[in-house]
Amino acid sequence: MDEYASYEAALEDIGRYDAVVLRLASVDDDVLDRADRLKVIAKHGAGLDSVDVEAASRRNIVVCNTPGANARSVAEHATALLFGVRRNLATADRHVRGAGWERSAFTGRELTGDTLGLFGFGAIARETADLAHGIGQDVLTYDPYVPDDDVPARVERVSEFGELFARSDAVSVHVPLTPETRHAVSADELAALGETGVLLNTARGAIVDEAALLEALETGALGGAGLDTFEEEPPGDDHPLYARDDVILTPHVGGVTHEALVRMSRRAAANVRRVYEGGLPESTVNREDLDLEVT
Secondary structure, eight states: OOOOSSHHHHHHTGGGOSEEEESSOOBOHHHHHTOTTOOEEEESSSOOTTBOHHHHHHTTOEEEOOTTTTHHHHHHHHHHHHHHHHTTHHHHHHHHHTTOOOGGGGOOOOOTTOEEEEEOOSHHHHHHHHHHHHHTOEEEEEOTTSOGGGSOTTEEEOSSHHHHHHHOSEEEEOOOOOTTTTTOBOHHHHHHHOTTOEEEEOSOGGGBOHHHHHHHHHTTSSOEEEESOOSSSSOOSOOGGGGOTTEEEOOSOTTOOHHHHHHHHHHHHHHHHHHHTTOOOTTBSSGGGOOOOOO
8 A cells, every 4th residue: 555645646646546435635526537447435434525426426436434433422522512611621721731720710600401402413413412411401403304203202303493592502513514504503593592602513614604603702692612623624823713712622523533433444444345345335325326236
């Protein structure tokens, strides 16, 4: 196996490969034009917004992912962000490292008895709901694409998007980035969440309107935020959110644990093997658009 110095160097060689296991890189129509041997794109994770699935389908390339493999890791990270914001952990840490000991400046809020809203109810949201119930929180969800039978009785489903924010003390985002969800969380939703509310995003950055989020924080319309993803990644040297003590920021590491990386690697490799054996992985996302004989 060759090791490449850069993504661009790897792209120059992509014509050699029958399979690609993809983590963070993007595969678009131009890349696929050079990948004339490619049979399968196996995503190391669940999100496929970095893959031009339609372009792959036109070339009969199988696109598959590893849904649920990092669900627990992301759910724990979202919960950790909520604890961090509510208990002022980042600012308290910096305060102590600076030889401070002003305990009264870091009075936090308990999570027990709060209501957590989940925007989306896939595998990660289910794990997040389990953690929230263990803490003693009530859980609401909004997801028009999930059947009622797939939502457990102890999770209350709301039919209106705005209601999720109006009734929650914190909302955690768990939907894919699509044209429908881009900037779905904006000024109205943040205002409904309220001056003590917390927004958590471990999904995709562009689901949240960052300009509206910054304004809500600056005006006191929102209490805080925990963000693992951004509209542009990395967000640059001078992002205005850096200066805010009511926000905790992490570098898109929600699904990056030792355990999750092993699960995703093994499942992605198993997906590639399944294609080599003449079959289709269960997680193939473009199954209906392929013209393949499957054994």
